[in-house]
Amino acid sequence: MPSYETFVMGVLAILGLVSMVAAILAILERDLVKAVIFSAIQSTAYAFMYYLLMAPDIALVYIPVAIGLYPAVVLFLIKKTERYEGD
Amino acid sequence: MGRWQKVVITASMVAFVALLALALSAGGLGFTLPAGRVRDVARWYLFTTFNPDLELFSAMAPEGVTSIVWDYRGLDTLFETAVFFLAIIGSVAIMRDIKTGGGSKPKGSTGLSPIVKTVTRITVGIILAVAASIALHGHLTPGGGFQGGATAAVAPLLILVIFSRYYIERLGVSKNAMLAIRSLGLVGIAVTAFIVLAVTSLQGGVAYVFQNQPKPYAPAGMPYEVGGSLTGGTLLLFNIFEMFAVSAGFTIIFLLLAIPESEVLGVLRGGEDGH
Numbered sequence: 001m002p003s004y005e006t007f008v009m010g011v012l013a014i015l016g017l018v019s020m021v022a023a024i025l026a027i028l029e030r031d032l033v034k035a036v037i038f039s040a041i042q043s044t045a046y047a048f049m050y051y052l053l054m055a056p057d058i059a060l061v062y063i064p065v066a067i068g069l070y071p072a073v074v075l076f077l078i079k080k081t082e083r084y085e086g087d
Numbered sequence: 088m089g090r091w092q093k094v095v096i097t098a099s100m101v102a103f104v105a106l107l108a109l110a111l112s113a114g115g116l117g118f119t120l121p122a123g124r125v126r127d128v129a130r131w132y133l134f135t136t137f138n139p140d141l142e143l144f145s146a147m148a149p150e151g152v153t154s155i156v157w158d159y160r161g162l163d164t165l166f167e168t169a170v171f172f173l174a175i176i177g178s179v180a181i182m183r184d185i186k187t188g189g190g191s192k193p194k195g196s197t198g199l200s201p202i203v204k205t206v207t208r209i210t211v212g213i214i215l216a217v218a219a220s221i222a223l224h225g226h227l228t229p230g231g232g233f234q235g236g237a238t239a240a241v242a243p244l245l246i247l248v249i250f251s252r253y254y255i256e257r258l259g260v261s262k263n264a265m266l267a268i269r270s271l272g273l274v275g276i277a278v279t280a281f282i283v284l285a286v287t288s289l290q291g292g293v294a295y296v297f298q299n300q301p302k303p304y305a306p307a308g309m310p311y312e313v314g315g316s317l318t319g320g321t322l323l324l325f326n327i328f329e330m331f332a333v334s335a336g337f338t339i340i341f342l343l344l345a346i347p348e349s350e351v352l353g354v355l356r357g358g359e360d361g362h
Contacts, residue, residue, distance in 0.1 A: 017101055024097045057152040057234065061237055064234075072244050
C-alpha cells in the first residue's frame, strides 16, 4: 500500500501528463474553438494540481480566470475572426 | 499533418517530460523535490502572520497569503492593481467612440433556450454568494479580493452570453456604471492605504503608508478584531474594494467584447475625412 504522499505525487504526475497532452493538442488543433476547449482541459488539470500542491489561494483565482474568463474572452475573439486556422 | 504524426509528436514529448520529471524526483539535478523542510523566509512569515505574543511584528490575520499580499507586500499589490487598471483603461480608450448601449430591443426571444436561462438564474445567485464569501473571508480562509472579484465577474459573463446584451443593459450593468464602480473601488484602495497615516498625522503621531497593525516606533494601527471576530485591520477593506474593482473591470471588457464586429469596425475605420 503506497503512502499518502506517494499517492498525491502520483496523481500530480498523471494530471501533469494530461495537461501536457491537452496543451500539445491545443497547439496542433486547426479548429480554434476546439483548441480553446483543449486549453480549458489543461487549465482544469492545473487547477487540481494547485490544490494538491497546497496552494488553495492560487486554485481559487485559477478556476474562474483560466476555466471561465479566459476561454470566454478567446471565444469572443474567435467569433470576431475566423474559426479555422489557415495555412 | 497526419493523425499518426500527431500521435508520435505527442507521445515523444510526453515521454521526454516524464523522463525529465523522473530524473528530477530521483535527485538528478543535485537536490530532491519536494524539499524536506520549510525555508527560513516562509518560517518567519508563518511565525508572524498571526502571533498575539508578538503583536508588534505580526499582521494579526490568520490567512498568510492575504497578509503577504496586502500587508507585508502591500505596495506590490497596489502596482499590480494599477497594471490591471491601465489594461482596462487602454481597452476602454480604444473603444471610446463605440456605443455600448443596447439600442432598440430585438424582436422575438434572444439568447439560449429557456432551460439554460432558468439554470442560469439559479447559478448566478450562487456564483455571487460564493464570490462574496471568498472576498469577505479573505483574511480568514484562502481567497481574497482578486479571487472574489474574478469569481463575481463570471456572473455578468453568463448573463451576457446566455441572455443578451440588451438584457444585461436593462439590468443596469452598463459600461459607465461599471467604470463608476471600478473607480470607487480604486479610490477605496487608495484611501485604505493612507487611512492610518492620515488619522495619526492629524493627531500628531507618526505612521507608515500602508500601515495595518501597530509597528515599532509607529504605535497606531487598525483594530484586528471587532467584538471578538477577526477583521484583519485593513485587509478586510482592501479585499472588499479590490473585489468591486476587479469584477467591474472584467465586466467592462466583456461588455466591450460583446459588441458586434460590424459596429466596431464602422467606428474604428472612421469617416470619409479619415480620422
